[in-house]
Structure formats: C-alpha cells, structure tokens
Amino acid sequence: MQDSALKNKTCLSGLSETELISLAEKMQWPSYKGKQLHSWIYKKWVSSFDEMTDFSTKDRNYLKENYYLSPLTLTQKQESKDKTIKYLWKLKNNNLVESVRMFLEEHESYSACISSQAGCAVGCPFCATGAIGFKSNLKANEIVDQILGIQRDTKERIQNIVFMGQGEPLLNYNEVVKAIHLIKDSVSIGARRITVSTSGIAPQIKKLADEKLQITLAVSLHAPDQKTREVLVPISKKYKMNELLESLHYYYEKTKRRITIEYVMLEDINDEPEQAKELADLIKTLHCHINLIPYNPTETSRELKRPPMNKVYKFKEIVEKRSGKKVTIRHERGVDIDAACGQLANSFKS
Numbered sequence: 001m002q003d004s005a006l007k008n009k010t011c012l013s014g015l016s017e018t019e020l021i022s023l024a025e026k027m028q029w030p031s032y033k034g035k036q037l038h039s040w041i042y043k044k045w046v047s048s049f050d051e052m053t054d055f056s057t058k059d060r061n062y063l064k065e066n067y068y069l070s071p072l073t074l075t076q077k078q079e080s081k082d083k084t085i086k087y088l089w090k091l092k093n094n095n096l097v098e099s100v101r102m103f104l105e106e107h108e109s110y111s112a113c114i115s116s117q118a119g120c121a122v123g124c125p126f127c128a129t130g131a132i133g134f135k136s137n138l139k140a141n142e143i144v145d146q147i148l149g150i151q152r153d154t155k156e157r158i159q160n161i162v163f164m165g166q167g168e169p170l171l172n173y174n175e176v177v178k179a180i181h182l183i184k185d186s187v188s189i190g191a192r193r194i195t196v197s198t199s200g201i202a203p204q205i206k207k208l209a210d211e212k213l214q215i216t217l218a219v220s221l222h223a224p225d226q227k228t229r230e231v232l233v234p235i236s237k238k239y240k241m242n243e244l245l246e247s248l249h250y251y252y253e254k255t256k257r258r259i260t261i262e263y264v265m266l267e268d269i270n271d272e273p274e275q276a277k278e279l280a281d282l283i284k285t286l287h288c289h290i291n292l293i294p295y296n297p298t299e300t301s302r303e304l305k306r307p308p309m310n311k312v313y314k315f316k317e318i319v320e321k322r323s324g325k326k327v328t329i330r331h332e333r334g335v336d337i338d339a340a341c342g343q344l345a346n347s348f349k350s
C-alpha cells in the first residue's frame, strides 16, 4: 500500500488486547470484537481485513478505511540452503531493517533474530550494521511486526526471539521494553524464550534488571581487556569493563537468570591463549555461559579474519578448564545468504 493511502490511518499491529478492546468500544462495537481483532492479528497472522471472516463486510470496510495492519513492507527475502530465511523490511520512514528466521534443530523450533534500530551507532568494526551508522529507532510495533511478518509469510510459529539484528536494543530502551511486553502478552512467546543482546550499556542493563522480566541477557564482550574491547566495541570507551561487569552481577542478582557472554573470535586480535586465560579469570565469579563466535567475514571488514578452528577449540578448552563455565561455539547459519547482521541491508544498498 502507498504511504499516502495510509495517511490518517492507524496501525493495528502493536496494539495490546486492552488497547484493541477500547478501540472497539470507541467504535460503539461490543468489546469482544476487540478480542477478535487481537486474535486475527497475533494468533492467525492475517495480512488483510478480508481474512477476518467473523466481521461483517460493513465492519471490514470501516476497518479498511481507518486502519492498516502492518507498519512494514517486505522488500526482499532470501532463503539459504540450511532453510534460514532472511527478510528485509522497509519502514514508514523508508529505512531498511532485517530479520532472520532460523530452525533450531536441537529444539525443533524456529527462532527469529530481530532488529531494534535501523543502523547502529556503536560502530563495531567487524559488523556490517556498524558501517551503516545510526539511522532511526524502531517503534515497538515495528519490532513486533517483524515476528508477525515472518509468521504471516511462513505460516509457522516462532518460538524464540533474539534481539541480535540491526541496532543496540538498550539504546532504544523504552520501545524495546514495550515490544518485549507485547511479545510476551500478545505474540505469546514466554520471557524465558526472549534474548536481548547488548554491546554493554551498563546503566541500561541495571535498569533492565529492575524490570524483573525473565528474559535472557546476552552481552557482546569480545575481549577480556579494556584496550582491545575499545577497538572492537567502541562504546566501551564510555561504559568501561568494570562498570559493565558490575552491571552484569547486578542483573544476575535481580533476575537469577544466567547471562550469555558473546565473544566473536578474530584472528590475531582476541584469539590468543593468554586472552583465553584472561577471559576465564574475568568471568569466573559471574553466572554465565560463554558463546564463541568464529568471525564471519563481511564486505565491510576485509582485513579482519576468522581464526583457524584448531585455535578456536584451544581457546574454548582453556576458558572451560580455567573458569569451570560452559563454553559453546556458535554454529553458523545462512552463510550463503549473508545472514550476519547488517549484511542484507548493506548489499541491498550497493
């Protein structure tokens, strides 16, 4: 639908059940019609008002004249050999964001990796989104509708959500927290199946802890020392290692949820045995598990390389033995479709 056609219309995706009930009441409809709208949007994933068969033609026409269903327009879709699907969406402000659907064999379920911002201001040198720079914050309905859009397209239910697409979720705090409530209450995905991944915005980690949501927090640590971390995660110049670690301990104390430490492995930068020891010592007292991510080279950072796998295994062994923590190596998905964050939006632009 053209943007001009949506002018003066309200988007229904992103409204809670309570909001849809009061909307129905405002239209002098019985409140159960608000519940029906909620069910069509969040449980049956409809793409048009015509699919709402328990509404009369008159009611459907009224809805068409005054409302629209989705704030996103699907611009591109790529499917990989391993069944990973990557979506590129256009927002109302014409910025592009992406989401990825992955099949998790170990759980026999689908997971969606979603974006919280168009572009990102953090500027990690290994990340294609960092190269785009910050464009805009997503509204809660633009975040949630990525999940609904995937379900509309595949007709299959998503069971896990990771905020690991474009953007730093904790720099769009209010809309992300609003989206998490909608994902729990309307999309019906439990908090324990939602992961927020942050580059380490320490004050917002504490704020999130105080929300007492039972979500998982993943932190992109990427280096065991302040100096290397400042190169790999430039925002760490502002939120130093000590402050970050303190916020992580706080998060665990408040939520009792084990934290995931993400560590992208880059050859000759953060993959040495000494760094493995340093990492083990750093996180020893934190309730966490460590996820090593062998780097997936992108067009934006040709000088950065993935370490040989024997070095990755050695690193894993040292961290595991010295810290006593569980260490995993992330299995890559969708390599043939540029499924690392920011890569699809970047290739679409060029």
Ligand code: SF4
Pocket (backbone or CB within 6 Å): 120, 121, 122, 123, 124, 127, 128, 129, 130, 131, 165, 166, 167, 168, 199, 341
């Ligand atoms: S890795 Fe995450 S935080 Fe860093 S630039 Fe990319 S999207 Fe932003």
